[in-house]
Amino acid sequence: MNKNPIFKRVAIIGIGLIGSSLSRAIKANRLATHVAVHDISLDALEMAEKLSIADSYHEKISDAVLDSDLIVLAIPVRVYGKTVSAMVSSLSSGAILTDVGSVKEEVIRVLKPILPPNTYLVPGHPVAGTEHSGPESGFSNLFQDRWAILTPEPETDKNAIQIVKEMWHRVGSDVEIMEASHHDRVLAITSHLPHLIAYTIVATAADLENQLKTEKADEDMVTTAEVIKYSAGGFRDFTRIAGSDPVMWRDVFLSNKEAVLEMLGRFTEDLSALQKAIRWEDGDQLEALFTRTRSIRRSVVEAGQAGGFQYTEVSSDKSEI
Numbered sequence: 001m002n003k004n005p006i007f008k009r010v011a012i013i014g015i016g017l018i019g020s021s022l023s024r025a026i027k028a029n030r031l032a033t034h035v036a037v038h039d040i041s042l043d044a045l046e047m048a049e050k051l052s053i054a055d056s057y058h059e060k061i062s063d064a065v066l067d068s069d070l071i072v073l074a075i076p077v078r079v080y081g082k083t084v085s086a087m088v089s090s091l092s093s094g095a096i097l098t099d100v101g102s103v104k105e106e107v108i109r110v111l112k113p114i115l116p117p118n119t120y121l122v123p124g125h126p127v128a129g130t131e132h133s134g135p136e137s138g139f140s141n142l143f144q145d146r147w148a149i150l151t152p153e154p155e156t157d158k159n160a161i162q163i164v165k166e167m168w169h170r171v172g173s174d175v176e177i178m179e180a181s182h183h184d185r186v187l188a189i190t191s192h193l194p195h196l197i198a199y200t201i202v203a204t205a206a207d208l209e210n211q212l213k214t215e216k217a218d219e220d221m222v223t224t225a226e227v228i229k230y231s232a233g234g235f236r237d238f239t240r241i242a243g244s245d246p247v248m249w250r251d252v253f254l255s256n257k258e259a260v261l262e263m264l265g266r267f268t269e270d271l272s273a274l275q276k277a278i279r280w281e282d283g284d285q286l287e288a289l290f291t292r293t294r295s296i297r298r299s300v301v302e303a304g305q306a307g308g309f310q311y312t313e314v315s316s317d318k319s320e321i
C-alpha cells in the first residue's frame, strides 16, 4: 500500500470521540503533513492539545480550515449548516469536505446549497464508535476492521471520492459506497432503532423501579433498586447503549425521521405478533423466531462485526465499553 501522505493539511471540526480518533489515526498512519483541529468547546480543545492529538488547535474555525485540502465534520448533524456557513469563505479551491455523521440524506440537503462550486462534498459515516464522548475517549484504531460508508452524489468528482476512500482504507476500514437514502434506511434498522429500544427499555425499567419503591414504601418495607440491581447481561447491555450521547442521538432521530418511523412501524407489528404468540402460548412460533435470530447472530460474528471495540450503533459483546 502507498505510504505517502495523502493530504498537506487536514482540518477536523469537532474533536470528540470520532474527531479525535480520526485525528489520531491520520497521524499514526502519516496520512497528512499537518492536522489542524477546531472545537466549539474550549475544554475539549485544551484536552486535545494536552493529549497531542493534532498539530495545531484553533478557536476560530476559519483558522483551522485555511489551506486545508480535506475538512472533516465530526460534530452533531444539526449544527452542520451554521458551522459550514462560518467556514465557506476560508475554504481553498479544490478542498474536499467530508463528514462522519450518522445520517446522510439530511447532510447533503443542508450542505449542498452552501458549498462553493470549486469544492467537493463526499459525505461519509464510519460504522465504528463507542458510547463515550470527548477527546479523551478516542483512540487511533477505532476504525480498524470496521465499515466506512460513503454516500456521494452521482455527479461527484471521482477523484475526490477516491481520496476519501483511500483515507478510510488507510485507517483500517473497508469502504462501501451507497446512496444516501439507502444508507439512512439501513442504519435506521441496524443502529437507530436499537438505540431507541435501549433508551425506552432503560427508561421503562427506571419508572418501574420508582413505582416499586413507592409501593414498598407504602407497605413500610426496606426499598432497594431491584430492577437495576438484578439486571442480568441483557439489560446491562441496553444500559450501555442508552448511555450514548444525548445530543448526537437527538440529532440522529430528528434528521432521519422518515426512515426511523418506517422501521419503528415494522418493529411494532413484529412485536405485537410476538405478544400474541406469548399470550396464545405458541411455543413453536417463539422457538422458530429465536432459532432464526440465533443464526443471524452467528453470521454477524462470522463477518467479524461482533466484538472488540464495537460501535454502539450496533450491538457489542463487551458490556464494559
Ligand code: NAP
Residues within 6 Å of the ligand: 013, 014, 015, 016, 017, 018, 019, 038, 039, 040, 041, 044, 074, 075, 076, 077, 079, 083, 100, 101, 102, 103, 125, 126, 127, 128, 129, 130, 131, 132, 133, 134, 135, 245, 248, 252, 311, 312, 313
Ligand atoms: P462528541 O464526542 O460529543 O464530540 C463532538 C464535539 O463537537 C464536542 O466536543 C462538541 O462540543 C463539539 N461541537 C459541537 N458543536 C460544534 C460546532 N458547532 N463547532 C465545533 N464543534 C462543535 O461526539 P462524537 O461521538 O464524536 O460524534 C460526532 C459525530 O460523529 C456525530 O455527527 C455522530 O453522528 C457521528 N458518529 C458518532 C459515532 C459514535 O459512536 N459516537 C459513530 C459514528 C458517527 P460540545 O460538547 O461543547 O457540544
